[in-house]
């Protein structure tokens with residue numbers, strides 16, 4: 001069964017109305033929503049320690065298979081459970097955050113939804129589109145909310161490029177490059193293990209593909225990808241991919257863990273300008289041509305010792321207008337605030353929808369297939 005998102009939201013709202021009176025009302029009538037964590041590792045600790053910024057949200061409980069992590073949860077004031085059945089049956093929470101290794105998202109998420117809990121899953125939401133389909137079906141069947149922590153939609157560098165393109169500041173875009181270059185070549189623990197869902201496509205690719213697909217509201221025509229195992233024998237620790245959209249716009253995404261000279265985080269070209277952002281510190285510029293369509297001149301020449309070029313002669317500074325990057329305010333807390341608003345019937349829909357996660361998942365599957373077969377994979381999604 002395919003799951004439509006509009007119906008999904010309706011079911012959630014109906015379910016909320018049923019359960020609203022079971023939840024604690026506090027200050028100004030806001031409903032307090034409580035979170036139980038499955039997998040209290042590094043990222044769950046991050047969610048927990050940032051949750052005090054979100055009004056109406058409280059982390060109460062944790063389940064983990066590692067006794068040390070249960071001790072860590074207790075030390076941070078959570079009720080710790082060594083049995084998942086007991087956690088789901090007795091825990092004092094209505095939302096479950098699934099923050100286990102990548103290959104352990106589907107099964108606990110479905111168990112939590114079958115126990116009537118809303119689920120926030122860490123990214124990548126699942127290992128395949130078939131797994132994600134099963135998770136979405138469980139959410140619809142149980143009338144509970146289900147979303148994915150695609151937190152990098154709140155990254156400032158991303159939002160600056162999105163606004164630059166949306167406001168037409170580089171004209172009609174024809175290429176967008178998005179990359180993350182690490183230099184340490186180090187992948188550790190389950191991230192270096194293929195079975196556990198390790199590798200850069202599932203780790204960083206999922207963020208960068210989600211950003212590009214959120215930024216460009218077009219169908220994906222096809223996908224091409226090459227993956228390498230440079231320093232990590234079992235998983236991709238470098239990949240380069242190109243998404244071609246229906247209009248012909250190409251987005252190149254590159255993630256590497258062993259690139260000693262990092263290239264700009266963002267670089268995009270349109271038919272009247274370019275934009276670049278060096279890094280997460282958001283240093284960069286928009287460059288616009290003062291004259292949009294140049295007249296050909298034999299007088300403008302660049303030379304190497306081996307020959308001249310008129311086509312590639314660079315513009316002078318006077319021929320280029322430098323425009324500062326747009327100002328952006330962003331707050332990651334809006335991710336959870338939206339979830340609470342949907343649960344309480346104050347917002348019509350989730351900011352991160354399962355149907356969007358499904359498109360990203362299908363693009364990632366196409367990337368693995370493209371890299372294996374050496375071909376371009378037609379999608380039309």
Ligand SMILES: NC(=O)c1ccc[n+]([C@@H]2O[C@H](COP(=O)([O-])OP(=O)(O)OC[C@H]3O[C@@H](n4cnc5c(N)ncnc54)[C@H](O)[C@@H]3O)[C@@H](O)[C@H]2O)c1
Nearest residue numbers: 039040041042043044064065066069099100101102122123
């Ligand atoms: N959105 C982001 O910015 C971001 C950043 C880092 C990690 N993540 C994601 O968060 C998830 C966790 O990553 P991490 O870095 O916290 O890993 P981690 O190894 O630090 O934590 C995982 C935890 O899950 C526990 N665990 C393993 N199997 C379990 C099971 N069957 N049941 C219950 N607990 C189990 C482990 O004991 C560990 O405590 C991954 O999916 C990862 O991709 C997201």
